[in-house]
Amino acid sequence: MSSTFTMIGGEGPNSYRQHSKYQGALVEAAKEKINEAISTKLNIDLTSNNLANIADFGCSTGPNTFFAIQTILDAVENKYQQDIEFQVFFNDSSNNDFNSLFKTLPPTRKYFATGVPGSFFGRVLPRNTLHVGVSSFSIHFVSMIPKEFKNRDSPLWNKDIYCTGFSKKIEKLYLDQYKIDMEIFLNVRAQELMSSGLLLLLGGCLPNGVKMSETVNGMMTDIIGSSLSEIAKKGIIDQKRLDTFKLLVYFAQVDVLKQIIEDNGCFTIEVFEKISHANGEYPLDHEYLTLSFKATVGGSVASQFGQDAMEKTFELVKEKTQEMLPQIAKAKPGFQYLIVLRKN
Ligand SMILES: C[S@@+](CC[C@H](N)C(=O)[O-])C[C@H]1O[C@@H](n2cnc3c(N)ncnc32)[C@H](O)[C@@H]1O
Numbered sequence: 565m566s567s568t569f570t571m572i573g574g575e576g577p578n579s580y581r582q583h584s585k586y587q588g589a590l591v592e593a594a595k596e597k598i599n600e601a602i603s604t605k606l607n608i609d610l611t612s613n614n615l616a617n618i619a620d621f622g623c624s625t626g627p628n629t630f631f632a633i634q635t636i637l638d639a640v641e642n643k644y645q646q647d648i649e650f651q652v653f654f655n656d657s658s659n660n661d662f663n664s665l666f667k668t669l670p671p672t673r674k675y676f677a678t679g680v681p682g683s684f685f686g687r688v689l690p691r692n693t694l695h696v697g698v699s700s701f702s703i704h705f706v707s708m709i710p711k712e713f714k715n716r717d718s719p720l721w722n723k724d725i726y727c728t729g730f731s732k733k734i735e736k737l738y739l740d741q742y743k744i745d746m747e748i749f750l751n752v753r754a755q756e757l758m759s760s761g762l763l764l765l766l767g768g769c770l771p772n773g774v775k776m777s778e779t780v781n782g783m784m785t786d787i788i789g790s791s792l793s794e795i796a797k798k799g800i801i802d803q804k805r806l807d808t809f810k811l812l813v814y815f816a817q818v819d820v821l822k823q824i825i826e827d828n829g830c831f832t833i834e835v836f837e838k839i840s841h842a843n844g845e846y847p848l849d850h851e852y853l854t855l856s857f858k859a860t861v862g863g864s865v866a867s868q869f870g871q872d873a874m875e876k877t878f879e880l881v882k883e884k885t886q887e888m889l890p891q892i893a894k895a896k897p898g899f900q901y902l903i904v905l906r907k908n
Contacts, residue, residue, distance in 0.1 A: 565857070567665040567840070568811070569638055569657075569705060569811065569864050570624075570656070570657055570659045570660050570662075570863050570864075571584075571624045571625065571660070571860055571861070571863055572661075572663075572858070572859050572860075572863045572866075573625055573660070573661025573664050573863075574625075574661060574664055575664060575668070577678050578858055578859060578862060579625070579626070579664075579853070579859060580616050580624055580625060580626055580860065581625050581626035581627070581664065581668075582626075582855075582859070583855045583856050583858070583859035584624070584626050584627075584799075584859065586626055586846060586855075586856055587700065587701045588627060588628040588631060589841060589842075589844070590700070590701070590766050590767070590768075590839060590841070590844070590900050590902075591628060591631055591632045591635065591700055591766060591812075592631070592841075593839050593841035593844070594766060594821050594839050594902040595635050596821065597835065597837065597839070597902055598635050598636065598639060598764060598902065598904075599638070599642065599761065600641040601760065601764070601834060601835050601902075602636065602640060602643055602657070602696070603639060603642065603643045603749070605762060605834045605904060605906055606640065606695070606696065606760070606761075608758060608760060608761060610644055610646065610648060610772075612906065613649075614646065614647060614648050614649055614650050615648070615649050615651060615666060616640055616649070616650050616651070616695045616696070617634060617643060617650075617651050617652075617653065617689075617693055617695050617696075617785050618637065618640075618650060618651070618652050618653070618675075618694075618697070618698070619652070619653035619654075619680070619688075619689060619696075619699070619803065620632060620633060620652070620653070620655060620697075620698045620699070620700070620896070621684040621688075621695045621699040621701050621702060621753070621758075621856055621864065622655065622656055622700070622701070622702025622703075622705075623654040623655060623656050623660070623665065623697035624660060624665075625660065625661050625662075625664045625665045625766050626668075626742045628669075628671075628700065628826045629654065629665070629700075629723050630669070630670050631702055632697070632698050632766075633675070634670075635672075636696050636764070637650055637652075637674070637675060640695070640844065648729075650674065650675035650676070650678070651675065651676045651678065651679050651790070652675045652676065653676065653678050653679075653680045653688070653689060653796050654677065654678070654679050654680065654900075654905055655679075655680045655681070655682070655684055655688050656681065657682070657683055657902040658681040658682060660681070661754070661766040662679045662681065662902050663680070666679070671735075671838070673786075678695060679792045682705055683697070683707065684702070684749060685707045685745055685748050685752070685893050686748070686752060686758075687752045687755060688725050688752075688755060688756075689756040689787075690754075690755075691741055691756065692757070692758050692759070692823070693756060693758065694753075694756045694758060694761055695757075695758060695762075696762050696763075696764070696765040697756070697757060697762070697763045697764070698751055698762060698763075698765075698766070699764070699765050699766070699767075700733060700765075700766040700767060701766065701767045701768065702763055702853075703746065703749065703767055703811055703824060704767060704768065704790045704814060704816075705710045705812050705813060705814075706738070706741045706745050706802075706813070706814050707741070707748075707812070708741065709806070709810040709812060710737045710738070710740075710741060711808055712737070713734065713737070714806045714807065714808040714810060714856075715808075715831060716871050720733055720734055720737065721776070722734050722810065724794070725785055725786075725788065725789040725809065725810055725811050730775070730776070730777065733886060738814045739816070740819060741814070741815045742816055742824075743824055746821075746823070746824045746825075746828070747798060747828055747903065748817050750824075750825065750828040750830050750831065750905075751828070751830060753810060753830075754831065754907055754908075756828035757907040759907060760906060760907060761906075761907050762834075762904060762905065762906055762907075763899070763905040763907070764839070764903070765902075765903040765904075765905070765907075766839075766880055766900075766901065766902055766903075767814050767901065768781070768815065768899065768900050768901070769816050769817065769818055769821050769898070769899050769901065770815050770816065770817045770818070770898065770899060770900045771789035771817070771818060771896070771898070771899045772817050772818055772819050772899070773817070774817070774896045778895065778896045779815075779895055779896055780845070780846050780895045780898070781815065781898065781899075783888065783891065783892055783895055784857045784881075784885070785811065785813075786854060787881055787884045787885055788861055788865075788868055788877070788881055790808070790884065790885050791877045791878075791880035791884060792865070792869075792877055792879045793806070793878055794880060795869075795873060795877050795880065797820055800872075800876055801870075801873045802856075805868065805869065809869075811861065811864065811867050811896070812864075815898075818899050818901070822836055822900075823881050825903070825905065829908070830907065830908060831906060831907055832905065832906045832907060832908055833903065833904075833905060834904040834905065834906050835902060835903060835904035836901065836903050836904075837882075837898055837901060837902050837903075838900065838901060839900050839901060839902050840899075840900075844851065844898075844900050845898070848884040848889060848893055850882055850886040851882065853885050853892070854878060854882040854885055857870055857877045857881070858874075858881070859862070862874050862878060865877055865878075869898060871898075
């Protein structure tokens with residue numbers, strides 16, 4: 565990866581562990597559907613050694629990954645009704661806080677836990693070894709930022725990290741990169757999965773026709789961008805450095821995401837569903853919003869500009885978010901999905 569985008573680790577007040585209930589709520593809401601998909605679509609042979617391999621790609625730290633894994637494990641046990649040994653592979657980039665992840669493994673777990681650090685835009689497991697893979701809130705990342713976006717003299721320079729100012733050309737370059745990355749992601753997962761293994765994808769994308777800047781995610785990204793700009797004007801961070809700072813994030817529209825999977829051809833789409841649930845949108849609360857985005861974006865800001873600048877930036881983010889609440893209230897809802905893919 566040219567740069568990284570890891571969540572704030574540990575168990576402290578800024579940590580992803582403490583502020584990822586929004587993401588966790590989706591897996592909870594999709595639990596029954598995951599159970600049903602595994603029950604009806606998983607067709608693997610456990611006769612030789614009773615071993616099932618499960619992996620989470622982009623696991624981060626905190627309860628969400630354990631919940632996703634347990635949901636899959638229960639569903640597999642429920643389906644096969646036999647003694648199965650489970651091996652779980654936790655994947656994330658190597659700067660993820662794997663220490664916290666392993667320290668907080670559920671003590672009553674019935675699986676062997678293994679960390680497989682490295683970019684999921686490459687193989688992290690041997691061929692034909694995986695029965696079920698899951699990736700939750702992790703396939704809206706790109707592996708790199710087109711370099712024109714970082715160059716102030718380029719007509720494609722994207723000021724700060726704003727998404728409101730996205731020109732059509734910037735949007736297209738992001739999408740081109742996203743397509744390349746998703747193609748690789750799907751190809752390598754297909755190599756790792758055993759024949760008929762399942763890949764579960766959960767997360768958020770944009771409804772068709774909706775721009776990132778019209779959603780809470782986009783509005784919060786813009787607020788973080790304008791806060792960084794002010795912090796640079798105050799001389800706390802270097803403007804030149806800010807000019808090159810971009811987020812490795814791209815939210816595709818629903819039909820685009822579906823088309824990318826269909827065009828790839830390695831998988832059959834068994835489920836592609838919108839998951840509607842009570843916690844599907846962020847609450848209209850500036851503290852909650854600030855802490856959620858600090859836990860996800862704050863790590864990148866801190867690694868680029870230092871901890872102190874990150875804290876100052878998010879103090880500003882909190883103020884601006886409070887002022888922006890009336891606009892945020894009018895944001896267009898995102899599209900949260902469960903996608904179940906069966907390897908062809
Ligand atoms: C928003 S978190 C989601 C964590 C967890 N799956 C959940 O649902 O709460 C996204 C995770 O994807 C990881 N990630 C992003 N790009 C990655 C890459 N190229 N390879 C591996 N992990 C990546 C980040 O480090 C982060 O931990």
